[in-house]
Amino acid sequence: MIITWKDVIHFSVSGNPVPDKRVEKTENEWAALLTPEQFRITRKKGTEAPHSGALCSAHDAGKYECICCSTPLFDSTIKFESGTGWPSFTQPITQNAIKYFKDSSFGMVRVEVLCNTCDAHLGHVFPDGPEPSGLRYCINSESMNITKSE
Numbered sequence: 215m216i217i218t219w220k221d222v223i224h225f226s227v228s229g230n231p232v233p234d235k236r237v238e239k240t241e242n243e244w245a246a247l248l249t250p251e252q253f254r255i256t257r258k259k260g261t262e263a264p265h266s267g268a269l270c271s272a273h274d275a276g277k278y279e280c281i282c283c284s285t286p287l288f289d290s291t292i293k294f295e296s297g298t299g300w301p302s303f304t305q306p307i308t309q310n311a312i313k314y315f316k317d318s319s320f321g322m323v324r325v326e327v328l329c330n331t332c333d334a335h336l337g338h339v340f341p342d343g344p345e346p347s348g349l350r351y352c353i354n355s356e357s358m359n360i361t362k363s364e
């Protein structure tokens with residue numbers, strides 16, 4: 215099943231899909247596990263500079279996992295070149311991998327995407343991606359790790 219912008223809005227307004235499991239840690243525990251930049255982005259809703267991320271131009275086959283809890287988030291087969299300077303995907307790896315929140319910061323209304331397992335901030339999703347989903351998940355490199363396929 216393909217997730218569309220209508221689904222994204224529905225999740226952000228009416229509640230997110232239930233994750234397979236939950237991972238919860240204190241801020242100090244996360245800080246001990248992550249680099250300062252990973253912590254700033256995933257636990258403090260930061261954004262890396264465009265074109266700075268190691269995964270931006272990565273083309274290896276594999277699964278992109280949450281840097282905090284290792285839950286698979288995106289598959290390399292749905293990664294695409296958006297030209298924005300951040301890794302971009304058209305769909306999550308499973309429907310319940312990602313959670314969505316309406317984000318009204320900086321005077322804009324956007325939809326924030328987070329890891330549904332540990333609430334790591336990943337980036338935002340926009341309704342200007344390629345068909346058939348029409349979605350563009352714009353994700354910080356620092357919030358993910360790729361596990362390459364054999």
Ligand SMILES: [Zn+2]
Nearest residue numbers: 280283329332
């Ligand atoms: Zn996570």
